[in-house]
Amino acid sequence: MAGRHFRLHVLQSSLRPEPVPRIQDAYLGSLQSQLLATVAIVALAAGMVLGISRLRPTVERRFGSQKGEIVSILALATVIGATVYALSVVWRVTFVLWITFRTMTFGRWVAAQQLVTFALIATAYLAIRAVNRSIDKAAETKAITKHQSEVAHHVADVAIVSFVSVVILTLWGIDLTNVFIGAGALTALVALTARETLAAMLAGFILLFSRPFRVGDWIEVNETDGIVTDVTIFTTKIQTFDDTHVLVPNDEVTDSQLVNYSRNDQLRIDLEVGVDYDADLEHARSVAVEAVGGVEQIKDTPAPQAVARRFGDSAILLEVHLWIGDPTKRREHDARTAALESIHAAFDREGIDIPFPQRIHAARNDSLRVATSGTENDRPASTLGE
Template structure:
């Protein structure tokens, strides 16, 4: 009885404005009416949950997923708070809510800390969304690659979250010195135990931002030649021309000689051809140029060139140089085949011979001296003389 008496003053509070006591005395005085009102309240709350789902769908179609989820949470929170308050009114227990609120009473400094913390968290969330959208726009304009955008997402998000966390911890009076010391010790341990992994990761950042090649480029690293299919923080994936998938560590890529055949959008091919020493090299060069300059697989600019390369054992070797556009291994092979076929056809028409390897033995002075020793049956061997 003393508990109800002490709690009576709580009932005449701001949670029971003028209409509420009259409603309680008029319509909620009996147990039957309270039960009926509770059932009606439960139905209303369930309908509110269903309305929240439809409301979320409408907002999602108009404003996007994130705003729809935030609006749905606020709507459900309002339904729950309203349901709890209505239940306390039905059963005349609003003093319980008043007692709970008084228990949760906080001073101004604590409230200010909470408000500033919420503002920091909200600002960090908005900053992350702004930075990510900016990265998406840069990726759409191809100012950065997809892999660079993924790395930029993670780096920017981690940096913003770390800055916000440091500000919140400082606001609540937590000393960051011990945290930094612990983080430094952990970093040193990780650096010693995973040195190769960290080296590959740093090399991955260098590749992603220096961009010596892109996905789809034809590159050569040491003895590996193929098309780049993926670039991660740790490895570069290359598909070779015999359909092998090779994972090359990024530190090996940065420490090795790299050739990018797709960098200049053109590639020079070279085809060697030999002519007989009796043929005219100048005429042969002009025949080769006329034969290959009109090929569809060869670029007109720069023009094909033919230069003398060396004196071989049985031929004068000429080198035909031509350029192809948008270099790939298939275009290179097709262009080489077209050049060789064109040269063979042109030499046949002009009567220029491509000699086979051969050797010519020439006598010096008195010619060859051949000593023949005949062994006859019954003759005395020279060893027996």
């Protein structure tokens, strides 16, 4: 105990060494001088912080990013500590620092605990920065998507902080049994009250690892057709082609049939065209294939083809298959329009009719005849009322 009081006395004396009282009495005796000194100290600290931030890139280039970051952090901590001490001297409140240190226990075991705790916190901070920097580099090289990088940031940060927190609590002798029991009960409560949110979050992780689409892909899910603009933990944002923004929960994306038109480098377009029953079907098919083959947007391989689809009410329906490369909605619209115009012009040139729906009304011999003129005596007996 006596040794501890001796150390505290030494600490108190070291906070106010011999020159400090003389400086306070000679230069810091009035309020104006204290304010002026405060402004000067704050300006000096701000200048030093600015200088450290400007020198940091040079240090990182010379010694590496991690070493440069450590040096910058230590320099900033030194500046902050010196500023706090200088302000305490100016305003004659060094006793606050002495009280703060006095309340701390300086036993060997506690000092070791504090030192290890500080080291763990610093290590966790540096580990988070290193991992996040690696994730950012992977995102820059397109190894992972933007959504994956964001999720990876959160997962890595939470994992590192959780692990270090458990180690620190164990170091200080805190029983984690009750903590884990409470966390389990809280997790069960959240699972019951926010099932849909948790399902969407789990689906977000599934989308992260399965990667069925990326931002910018053209997809169709739940009859929603559009471009993926953003993917978060909970929702997928789709911009439809009528400029509507739709938020689809991730659990609906994983539970529904998903079509990704951008995954392949080509897309097949199907066109239906009707030809008259009296037309030469084989000739009509060859004319349709030749017509779409000259369209600029259509790929030569696979080659366009036309097949007889079915008998319609007024025509035989042909289905023309054609392919476009690098599929987008605009390219699909342009190719479809150009193909229809080309087929229509080719059929007109070859004299092939594209019939429109028609109905023929024909009288049957055994049908009931209804007189429209004449007297009642002139009508057939079967048409007269009883």
